[in-house]
Amino acid sequence: MSHVQLSPEQIDVLLRAAVAAPSMHNTQPWRFEVNGHVIDIYLDGSRTLPAEDPSGRAMRIAAGTAAFNLRCAAAALDYGTWLGLAPDTEEPDLLARIVLQPSSTPDEQLRALYAEIPRRHTSRDPIRTAPLAQTTRIELVRSALAEGAELTWLSPEQIETVVDMFLDTDLREIADWHRSAERAHWVGGNRTGDGIPSSALGPRASNYRTAFRDMGTRPADRTRTQAAFEKHPNLAVLSTTHDEPADQVAAGIALERVLLTATRHGVAASFLNQPLEYDDLRETVQRTTGKAGFADMVIRFGHARPTAATPRRPVEDFLRVEEE
Numbered sequence: 001m002s003h004v005q006l007s008p009e010q011i012d013v014l015l016r017a018a019v020a021a022p023s024m025h026n027t028q029p030w031r032f033e034v035n036g037h038v039i040d041i042y043l044d045g046s047r048t049l050p051a052e053d054p055s056g057r058a059m060r061i062a063a064g065t066a067a068f069n070l071r072c073a074a075a076a077l078d079y080g081t082w083l084g085l086a087p088d089t090e091e092p093d094l095l096a097r098i099v100l101q102p103s104s105t106p107d108e109q110l111r112a113l114y115a116e117i118p119r120r121h122t123s124r125d126p127i128r129t130a131p132l133a134q135t136t137r138i139e140l141v142r143s144a145l146a147e148g149a150e151l152t153w154l155s156p157e158q159i160e161t162v163v164d165m166f167l168d169t170d171l172r173e174i175a176d177w178h179r180s181a182e183r184a185h186w187v188g189g190n191r192t193g194d195g196i197p198s199s200a201l202g203p204r205a206s207n208y209r210t211a212f213r214d215m216g217t218r219p220a221d222r223t224r225t226q227a228a229f230e231k232h233p234n235l236a237v238l239s240t241t242h243d244e245p246a247d248q249v250a251a252g253i254a255l256e257r258v259l260l261t262a263t264r265h266g267v268a269a270s271f272l273n274q275p276l277e278y279d280d281l282r283e284t285v286q287r288t289t290g291k292a293g294f295a296d297m298v299i300r301f302g303h304a305r306p307t308a309a310t311p312r313r314p315v316e317d318f319l320r321v322e323e324e
Contacts, residue, residue, distance in 0.1 A: 017073035023062035025186035051178040064252020075110035085246040123268035124202030127302030149254035184217040203227035251296035
């Protein structure tokens with residue numbers, strides 16, 4: 001195997017793509033260590049969400065989304081990639097290792113999806129209720145399968161069941177000040193590096209029972225414009241067969257392939273994961289799909305106008321420096 005040394009310019013391209021990935025509350029919980037032609041992705045323990053994500057599942061999913069973007073950027077730079085998940089049991093914060101090798105035949109699908117990375121944004125706006133084309137639905141299911149996950153489109157009856165769970169979680173959160181304080185740390189206000197600024201929250205829902213999660217945490221956020229959200233959203237559940245840490249990273253890889261494929265089809269997405277933050281409801285979500293496995297994401301798809309992007313920190317903030 002021939003070894004390569006990535007140039008600073010190539011590292012910049014690779015990591016810019018990686019950090020454009022989505023993460024819960026835009027915490028960007030990643031550290032990258034570059035050693036020659038190997039890039040390791042670590043969990044940044046200072047950016048976890050102990051109240052809302054006590055098991056770290058959402059953080060590991062986020063690491064997977066960053067890993068997939070990195071693979072896409074590598075293909076755009078004419079590299080092939082080998083991916084290892086949770087490669088070292090002695091280092092639980094090391095979630096993925098990506099080995100790059102020059103290739104005369106880089107993955108064309110990954111190269112094409114690289115172009116979608118700057119265009120992909122989480123949409124917190126109302127979505128046009130027109131059903132998605134069947135070809136788009138099939139393509140998104142195939143995208144998940146390509147990375148070893150399953151995307152299940154919910155029927156109207158199943159959507160009703162899941163929407164009822166949103167109300168359940170709203171009631172559970174009312175008295176949970178730990179969650180409220182943690183969310184307020186990451187959401188609202190003017191932000192230039194991380195978190196979700198008020199400008200990216202979208203409008204408030206004018207109808208109560210709806211597939212919408214109001215992330216607003218500040219008094220000013222409660223004065224946002226109201227809008228009616230769709231009563232019959234297009235919802236799908238992304239799940240994996242197993243639920244070990246490596247499976248959760250793999251779920252993130254599949255998620256990002258799905259999201260970038262959706263972007264290529266002109267379809268926006270947002271996340272309605274509040275039931276997945278409670279073990280009992282997470283099991284109920286998976287049971288609702290009628291399939292075995294473990295639910296990792298509840299995704300709302302549809303056609304929406306472009307939305308405000310959430311900020312990202314400078315690439316150099318993510319580079320992990322080895323201790324001597």
